[in-house]
Amino acid sequence: MNHLEIQGLTKRFDLSSPPAVHDVSFQLKTGEILGLLGPSGCGKTTTLRMIAGFTPPDGGEIFLEGASVASLPPERRRIGFVFQDYALFPNKTVLDNVIFALHRKKRPLRKNRARDLLALVGLSREEHRFPHELSGGQQQRVALARTLAAEPELILLDEPFSNLDAALRESTRADVRSLLKCAEMSAILVTHDQEEALSFCDTLGVMNAGTLEQTGTPEEIYLNPRTAFVAQFLGRANLLRGTATGSTARTDLGEIAIHPATDGSVLLSLRPEHLTLLPLTEANSPDDPPRITSREFRGHDLTYRVKFRNREFLVHTDYTCDYPPGSAVALAPRRPGVVLQEPGLCFRGLSPGTPRNSSG
Numbered sequence: 632m633n634h635l636e637i638q639g640l641t642k643r644f645d646l647s648s649p650p651a652v653h654d655v656s657f658q659l660k661t662g663e664i665l666g667l668l669g670p671s672g673c674g675k676t677t678t679l680r681m682i683a684g685f686t687p688p689d690g691g692e693i694f695l696e697g698a699s700v701a702s703l704p705p706e707r708r709r710i711g712f713v714f715q716d717y718a719l720f721p722n723k724t725v726l727d728n729v730i731f732a733l734h735r736k737k738r739p740l741r742k743n744r745a746r747d748l749l750a751l752v753g754l755s756r757e758e759h760r761f762p763h764e765l766s767g768g769q770q771q772r773v774a775l776a777r778t779l780a781a782e783p784e785l786i787l788l789d790e791p792f793s794n795l796d797a798a799l800r801e802s803t804r805a806d807v808r809s810l811l812k813c814a815e816m817s818a819i820l821v822t823h824d825q826e827e828a829l830s831f832c833d834t835l836g837v838m839n840a841g842t843l844e845q846t847g848t849p850e851e852i853y854l855n856p857r858t859a860f861v862a863q864f865l866g867r868a869n870l871l872r873g874t875a876t877g878s879t880a881r882t883d884l885g886e887i888a889i890h891p892a893t894d895g896s897v898l899l900s901l902r903p904e905h906l907t908l909l910p911l912t913e914a915n916s917p918d919d920p921p922r923i924t925s926r927e928f929r930g931h932d933l934t935y936r937v938k939f940r941n942r943e944f945l946v947h948t949d950y951t952c953d954y955p956p957g958s959a960v961a962l963a964p965r966r967p968g969v970v971l972q973e974p975g976l977c978f979r980g981l982s983p984g985t986p987r988n989s990s991g
């Protein structure tokens with residue numbers, strides 16, 4: 632059974648504007664960490680707040696362990712919420728902050744349980760400190776210990792790492808992920824940081840303007856983006872028009888492999904690392920060949936901008952594929968172009984409008 636199931640969740644704050652969240656559906660398995668990813672204002676926090684019970688939905692259903700939570704107030708949903716600003720009590724010690732969240736436990740048991748939780752988040756030695764005596768990452772771990780103290784069945788994390796500097800953010804999110812995994816907690820992380828989503832989450836949902844455009848594992852979404860928005864929001868993408876006949880398409884780059892098979896006009900996504908540069912030969916030398924406009928050495932790879940037919944392609948190669956700026960080169964795909972969903976597009980073997988993968 633799914634731990635959490637959301638069906639057709641919808642919220643409109645203002646009748647004169649489009650809904651903040653429109654017909655959002657997804658599932659979360661026990662112990663799974665789902666990332667809700669999308670640009671500012673796309674409806675991530677509103678979705679989280681509806682699950683927690685802070686914002687009433689206008690439509691749709693939320694099931695926890697198969698039971699609807701519609702009639703339950705936030706405190707009876709057994710959902711923990713970790714906020715961006717940690718919301719610790721500044722005048723209480725670390726230990727007392729956690730003890731405060733244990734009010735449902737019998738008084739003599741509280742201190743030991745709080746110490747167990749602080750040990751779990753690696754802060755036993757800091758129990759007598761006050762929040763202002765801790766680093767941002769340590770404060771975040773206290774907030775997590777306090778949320779775990781309430782023994783929630785699900786934890787919702789709203790941009791919990793955004794106040795930390797880059798180095799601390801990376802180590803804190805690795806710590807928090809392993810804590811959640813140790814505790815076998817299901818969690819939803821809201822973020823607009825794609826690197827955070829990729830490294831922290833088991834599955835992702837990419838939101839755009841109130842709707843969920845695609846769900847799947849990070850690999851599925853990265854390698855098979857469904858729409859141009861997803862292709863460009865998660866990673867970088869070269870978008871290319873073409874005319875498809877089955878598994879190939881005629882494009883500015885010549886005839887290239889595509890997937891899935893389709894016919895007619897298509898919009899394709901090619902990741903920069905799925906393109907490569909080759910020396911020009913008589914066979915691949917058009918009148919006005921692709922030309923390198925910039926070359927950036929990035930240690931383990933090289934990033935090129937290549938101008939061809941009045942547009943720019945982004946290409947990532949390994950450092951051995953070395954051409955100086957200004958060179959004329961051949962531009963070749965190393966993987967099939969991914970056919971993106973557009974209105975009216977029909978994949979071979981599927982009826983019009985059918986998503987090409989069942990995960991999203």
Ligand SMILES: Nc1ncnc2c1ncn2[C@@H]1O[C@H](COP(=O)(O)OP(=O)(O)OP(=O)(O)O)[C@@H](O)[C@H]1O
Pocket residue numbers: 644645651669670671672673674675676677678823
């Ligand atoms: N209480 C509210 N009253 C009116 N409009 C709201 C309210 N809360 C959110 N909105 C609007 O709903 C839309 C979605 O907001 P939401 O906070 O869910 O986006 P978000 O994806 O979490 O953004 P961010 O990444 O900036 O936090 C926005 O247009 C926002 O202005």
